[in-house]
Structure formats: structure tokens, C-alpha cells
Amino acid sequence: MSAMVGVTARDLTEADAASAAASSTHWARSYADRIALTDAVALALAVGLAYAVRFPLDGRVDAVVSGEFSPTYMSVSVVLFAAWFTALTVGRTRDRRLVGAGPSEYARVLEVTWHLFAGVAIVAFMFRMEIGRGYLAIAAPLGLGLVLLGRLLWRRQLHRRRDRGLDRSPVLVVGPLHKVGALIKEFHRNPRAGYEVVGVCVSGVAPPRGHQVHGVPVLGTQDDAARVARERGVAAVAVAGSDAMTADAARRLAWDLEGTGVDMALTLSLTDVAGPRVLMRPVNGLPLVYVDEPRFTGSKYVVKSLFDWVGALVITVLVSPLLLVLAVLVKATSRGPVLYKQERIGKDGQPFHMLKFRSMQVDAHEKLEEVLAAEGVTELGAFYKPRNDPRVTPVGRVLRRYSLDELPQLFNVLRGEMSLVGPRPQIEAEVATYDRAAHRRLLVKPGLTGLWQVSGRSSLPPETAMRLDVSYVENWTLFGDVMLLARTLRAVVGRDGAR
Structure with missing residues (x-):
């Protein structure tokens, strides 16, 4: 009994909610673990083959890098493997909100790999190391290709499972009644995206009990969103028409979701504008979104x-x-x-x-x-x-x-x-x-x-x-x-x- 002293009902509720949210994203953690294993195998193959081709395996491991600082290529291979794998991890290429997303995931992998080898070039220049170009010319494209191939194969399996209604992230949509419908349609338009709207919380006065929006039940008002999210164990709360939601309401919702493991996603009314044209800059705490004009020359x-x-x-x-x-x-x-x-x-x-x-x-x-x-x-x-x-x-x-x-x-x-x-x-x-x-x-x-x-x-x-x-x-x-x-x-x- 004494072990329960100081534990409030809110603590228990948040613990239960965190457990529910964790179970709703269990597939993502398992999927990310499989990708991590595949990445490790792909990188080991790429670095190992680059070493074997550049320095035939004849029992010697003393081939060294030319220059003032001359580590062995074996140690360079080990460091490159560890740095590459770490970069893919730190670069959030296995983030559960990104894995299985296709082009966005592949672009992140490409960007991280490009930055890694740019860093290798800088380090080699600073320490006056002349790493063999043939070695890097094999390791870099082969490793990138194998990593992308592994992710493509896992993504195909994920799509097959999602076609059967599995491995989807439950989502609660919050917003004005006239806007939540469009967001629900977007979420459900492509089941392979992996989102399933399980409920709606509307801004203002809730409609009559039992009301549905595109087959999704209305579970409460905007003020009920955090509670409903915890009870339903959703993976994310998506705010439709966040421009119609006061900054204070959005902030309070984010506070209520803290510690639950539930993501909060804000959607803007602006559609069909890709990431390269969007720049976000905070101005006195206000996230100001700039949209570059499209260019057709240059x-x-x-x-x-x-x-x-x-x-x-x-x-x-x-x-x-x-x-x-x-x-x-x-x-x-x-x-x-x-x-x-x-x-x-x-x-x-x-x-x-x-x-x-x-x-x-x-x-x-x-x-x-x-x-x-x-x-x-x-x-x-x-x-x-x-x-x-x-x-x-x-x-x-x-x-x-x-x-x-x-x-x-x-x-x-x-x-x-x-x-x-x-x-x-x-x-x-x-x-x-x-x-x-x-x-x-x-x-x-x-x-x-x-x-x-x-x-x-x-x-x-x-x-x-x-x-x-x-x-x-x-x-x-x-x-x-x-x-x-x-x-x-x-x-x-x-x-x-x-x-």
C-alpha cells in the first residue's frame, strides 16, 4: 500500500495512456528494428566488398592510407561503417513518422549519406589523408544502393500488410466540423500511407450523439481531445484547420498530450506545396511559414x-x-x-x-x-x-x-x-x-x-x-x-x- 503513496489518478491515467499509445505504434518500432538490421548488413557488405576489391584478401590487413596520417584501411572500414550507421540513426531515417513513406524516406537516406561522405572528405583534408578514390567509389554508391533496396523491399511488405488492414497508426482528428471531413478523406484516400482515423473531436458545440463524419464517430469537442486520445490510445492527434484554432488552445492541447507518447500534427489550409518551397522561421514565438514562389527557369x-x-x-x-x-x-x-x-x-x-x-x-x-x-x-x-x-x-x-x-x-x-x-x-x-x-x-x-x-x-x-x-x-x-x-x-x- 505504501508503494502507492503519492501516485495520483492523473499519473495512472497518463501511464495507461502512454501504454496504449505505445501499443498502437508497436509495429513502427518493430519495423524500424528490421530496417536497422538490414541497414547494418547493407553497410557491412558495401564496406567489406570495397575493401576486398581494393585490397584482395590474402591474409594481410596492413594496407594503409597514404598521407601524414596513415591508419590501416581495415580501421578506416570499421570507422566508416560505424559512422554511416550512426548517421542514419541520428539523421532520423528510421523515425516512425517517416519509415514506409517512400520518397521522403529515400530522400532523407540520400541526404544523410551525402553529408557523411562530405564530412569524410573534410576530415581527410584536415588530417592530410589520401583515402583511395577507388575504395570510396565502390563503398559509397554500393552502400547507398543496398540500403535503399533493403528499405524498398521492407516497404513492399509493409504495403501488403496495410492492404490487409494491419500496421496502421490510429489518428484522432480535431477541428471545425466543416474541415475535419476533408482531412479524413485525405487520410483514407491512400490506405498504404498507414493512417486510420478512429475518431473526431470538433471545435465549438458538439453535434448530436452518434453523429459521424465520413463514417468516423464524433467523440467529443476540442476540449475533450486529449482525454479521448489517451482513452483510444491513438498514435497522433491531427488538428484540421489549425488556423481556426487559437494559439492558446493548441498550446494547451500539446501540454495535455505531454508524456503520453501521442504526436500532435498541425495541418495548414495550404495544399500541394512541397517541402523545398517551405521555410519556417519563428518570429517572437510565432511559427511563421514562408512559401517560396515556384521558379520555372534557372x-x-x-x-x-x-x-x-x-x-x-x-x-x-x-x-x-x-x-x-x-x-x-x-x-x-x-x-x-x-x-x-x-x-x-x-x-x-x-x-x-x-x-x-x-x-x-x-x-x-x-x-x-x-x-x-x-x-x-x-x-x-x-x-x-x-x-x-x-x-x-x-x-x-x-x-x-x-x-x-x-x-x-x-x-x-x-x-x-x-x-x-x-x-x-x-x-x-x-x-x-x-x-x-x-x-x-x-x-x-x-x-x-x-x-x-x-x-x-x-x-x-x-x-x-x-x-x-x-x-x-x-x-x-x-x-x-x-x-x-x-x-x-x-x-x-x-x-x-x-x-
Whole structure:
């Protein structure tokens, strides 16, 4: 009995809440442990192979670094392994709010690795060590590649589990009734993101008992949020429309969640603005968020053009035998030219002729109105494609199913008319329907692939596809392009949304 002296009901409640919150994120800790083990194996393999290739294993371990300070390469390998693994840990690449997030997680790993090897270069310069370039040239890319590969494989397993309703983080949404619905829809739009809204606490007067928002029960008011979060053992409290919440209320909610292990996330009304354009600076205790204006010229677009041209050239050389085979198939199975040229609208509204392998009959354009009438469509809208198009040839259906008809657009990229990644190029009739937001798609070159393709392609609603394209235009990064190309390959193989 004496052991309970001084323990209050609040202490017990917070202890129980912390236990509940911990159990709700148990999957994240287990997942992070598996990633840590995989990282360690990947780094050990990379450093070990770099050492073995540079210094064949003949029983000697006395190869030394040239320079005034000359440790053995064996000790350098051990230190590099320990420093790399520590950097991945300290750099929060296994943070439970980041793991399984895909591009964000990979970008963090890339950033940490880049900083580590920049630090290695600085240390080598300061101590006048001449570490072998061949050794580093093997260790750095191999280690990075193996770490990313390990995380990709674990992420695929995580997605399979989330598809079955497992390994999701329960979330409590707090905010005005007219705003919580939009946030719930965003959380549930992609189950693989790993969030499941289990309750709502509304600002102001609570609606009648039993009220639900998109199938999620309302469990109380804003003042009840901390208590409900503890009782439900949620992983996070997400405040919808934090601009409608007073600073004092947000601060009190954060205080009430202290010690419970429950995260607090504030959402702003601003959407489709990526991290590189956002700068947060505290001003007298107020977190002031700056949003940089998007730029469509400058050095990063020179890099993008160079990346596009070199990438298109390499891909064209690699797939040239396939291009020849497809050209022969198109020519041998239907009447007409191998390539189909169609005028599309490119950067700054300039028209160009986009190339594709012909997948339709030669008189397809003349039959467009007939096809639209058969599907009950009176007006051609942006991103519209007929679902059952009789103009498509048998070979053309196969080409479209795997997006092989798009391969000749590599020549458009080489001619500077398109990018590897960008908004989908559209015809003049579609561009004529653009509003102000859609016109921003024309500020960059159209792409052979883009966000719309890897997010569902033709199965997406037109407004969603347009929003994704505009988001890409304003938030482009080179790393993002690389990730989109990788996701495109997976989408094509999986035939996601193709027709």
C-alpha cells in the first residue's frame, strides 16, 4: 500500500495512456528494428566488398592510407561503417513518422549519406589523408544502393500488410466540423500511407450523439481531445484547420498530450506545396511559414534538361532492339504508317508533333465523333479517353496496355520538345478548356510520364489528374523525377489504370 503513496489518478491515467499509445505504434518500432538490421548488413557488405576489391584478401590487413596520417584501411572500414550507421540513426531515417513513406524516406537516406561522405572528405583534408578514390567509389554508391533496396523491399511488405488492414497508426482528428471531413478523406484516400482515423473531436458545440463524419464517430469537442486520445490510445492527434484554432488552445492541447507518447500534427489550409518551397522561421514565438514562389527557369532547369537528354539517349540505345521489333509488328499487322504524329500543346503553349507507335486505324480521327456519341459524350474534356474504343487495332491494344506506344516520345525528348517527367501533353481542344490553375501545366515541358501516370493514369478523375500535374509543375525536384521514373516502370508492369 505504501508503494502507492503519492501516485495520483492523473499519473495512472497518463501511464495507461502512454501504454496504449505505445501499443498502437508497436509495429513502427518493430519495423524500424528490421530496417536497422538490414541497414547494418547493407553497410557491412558495401564496406567489406570495397575493401576486398581494393585490397584482395590474402591474409594481410596492413594496407594503409597514404598521407601524414596513415591508419590501416581495415580501421578506416570499421570507422566508416560505424559512422554511416550512426548517421542514419541520428539523421532520423528510421523515425516512425517517416519509415514506409517512400520518397521522403529515400530522400532523407540520400541526404544523410551525402553529408557523411562530405564530412569524410573534410576530415581527410584536415588530417592530410589520401583515402583511395577507388575504395570510396565502390563503398559509397554500393552502400547507398543496398540500403535503399533493403528499405524498398521492407516497404513492399509493409504495403501488403496495410492492404490487409494491419500496421496502421490510429489518428484522432480535431477541428471545425466543416474541415475535419476533408482531412479524413485525405487520410483514407491512400490506405498504404498507414493512417486510420478512429475518431473526431470538433471545435465549438458538439453535434448530436452518434453523429459521424465520413463514417468516423464524433467523440467529443476540442476540449475533450486529449482525454479521448489517451482513452483510444491513438498514435497522433491531427488538428484540421489549425488556423481556426487559437494559439492558446493548441498550446494547451500539446501540454495535455505531454508524456503520453501521442504526436500532435498541425495541418495548414495550404495544399500541394512541397517541402523545398517551405521555410519556417519563428518570429517572437510565432511559427511563421514562408512559401517560396515556384521558379520555372534557372540552373535547376538546366540540370533537368541535361538529365532529360542524357536519360533519353541512354534509354533509346537500350531499347532500340525493342523499338525495331514493335515497328515491324505495327507495319505488318495493319495498314498505315508505323508512327502516328499528333499535334500537342507544349511549354508556353507552343504546339509540337508528338510521336507514338500507331495503335489505331488510319482513319481514327474521322471516327472520333462517332465513338464519343456511342459513349454518350457530347464534349471532349481534359484527360478523357474512350473506354471501349473500336478504332484500336489488336496490336495497338497490347501496346497501350503496357504503354509501349509511348516509347517514340523519347525522340521528342531528344529534340527538346518534351521531358522524361512532366505534365501529360494535351491537344488544343483540351487546352481550350483550361482554367487559370490548369494553364500552369504549360509553364514546363510536357512529360513522357508524370504524377498522373503513377497515381492511377486513366482511372483518375480529371480534376485529380489536373491537380497532380499542377503540383508537379510547382514542386519539381531532380530526386522526385528519378522516383517517378522508377514508379512509372512499376505502374507499366502492373498496368495500373492503363487502357
